[in-house]
Amino acid sequence: MTDGDALEIAVPSDPLAGHAATAYFWGHVAGSGDISDDSIEVVTNDEESAQVLAAIAGGDVAHETTTREYAHDTSITRTEDEYTLSIDEGADGAGLLGRNSALSLPVDGRGNYRFGAFASYERELLRGLLEGCGTICFKSSSGTVGISFVHDDRELLEVTQELIADCPIDAPTGDLSATSSGGYWFGVDDDAVPAFGTWLYENCEETGLFAPSRRRKLERSLEQASAYDGDET
Template sequence: MSIETGPPGDMLAAHPETAYFWGRVAADGECDDGCVTVRTSDETAARRLATIAGADATDRRIIERPYAHDTSITRQEEQYTVQVVGPLAERASGALGLPFDGESGGYRLDPLADHDRQLLRGLVEGCATVCFKSDDDAVGLSFVHADRGLLGTVQSLLDDLPVAAPYDEPSEASSGYWFGVDDDAVPTVGEWLYEGSESTGLFAPSRRRKLRKSIERVR
C-alpha cells in the first residue's frame, strides 16, 4: 500500500511532489486568475493531488469525454476536479511558464528537472494514452494535447531519459496534436516511469495498473 504524500513547504520549489503535481496541471488542468485546476479520472490520484496542494476537497462528476483521436466518439467516465484557490496560479505561470487565464504558455519546467521521473509521470497520467495492440503484440504510448508547445516539452524530457525513448513528430488530431513513443521502447520507458512509485504515492493507481498489465502481456 502506498503512503500518502504531504504538502511541500513551497509549491514552486523542486520536490518530487511538486514535479508530479505541476506535470498533472500542465497536462490536464489550467491556471486561471485566482485558481489552479487539475483533473483526473482516478479518485486516489485526486486525493493525493489535493493533499500535495493543500486543497480542501475534490469535486466528482460523471462526464462524456471524447476519444483523443476522434472527438465524434465519446465515453462516460468519472472525473475528479481539484482546485486550489489563491495567488498560486499566477505565481506558477510566472515561475514555470504555465498558460495563464487562457493565454499560451512557455512551459519552463526546468526548475523541476531534478525530479524528471515524477514530472513525466504526471504528464503521462494527464495527457497520454496507453493501449495494448493485439495485432502487433505491442504496447502503444501516445501523448495528446491541444497545445503543441506542451508536446515539445514532453519530447525534451524524453530526450533526456536514461533509457531510450524514440518518438515520431507531432501530427494533428481532432483534439489538437499528438505523437507516439516507438512501440519497442514503451515497456522499458513504462518500467522506468513507475520505478519506486509505490513508496511515494505519486501516481494514479488505475493508470499504473493499465500500463503494467499491458507491458506484462508483451514480456
C-alpha cells in the same frame, strides 16, 4: 505498499521548489489543468491521484461522470469518472499558492510551462504529464503496447518530447501529428515502451506520486504483450 494503503505525502513548503511532489503536481497541471489569476483546476480520472494532488497543493476534489470524444477519433465516445481538483486564491490575501498572480507560478505570459526547477525529478514530472495527457493501450494487431501524449498545446508536447529524450531510457518518439479534434499527439516507439513505462513507475510506491489505475493499465498491457502469440485480431 499496495494501492489501497494510505500514504503521507512528503511536500515542500514552497510549491515551486525542486521536489518530487511538485514535479508530479505541475506535470498534472500542465497535462490536464488550467491556471487563471485566482484559481487552478486539475482534472484526473483516478480518485487516489486526485487526493494525492490535493495533499500536495490543497484544494477541494469534486467527482462527476462525463462522456467525451476519443482524442484520436471523435466518432468514438467514452464515459468515465472525472475528478477535478480546484485550488482557489487564499482568503487571507496570500494569493494563489502564496503567489500574487499566475505569472509567479511556473507558467509564462504565453501560457507555456517552465520546468527548470524540476530537472532533477524528470521521472515524476513525466509521470504527471503522462497521467495528465497521456494514453496507454495494448495494440492487439501487433501485440505491442502504445504510449502516446495528446494535448492542444503543441509547445507543451515538444517540451515533453525533450524530457523523454533526456531521460535515462532510450525511448525515441514519433513526430507530432494533428488529431481530428484539433490538437496534437505523438507516440513513444512501441519497442521502447516496456522499458520506458517500467522506468516511469519504478519505485513509485515509495512516494505515492502515481495514479494506481494508470499503473495497473500499464502492467496489464505489458502482460498482454508478453503473452501475445500472434493469433489475436
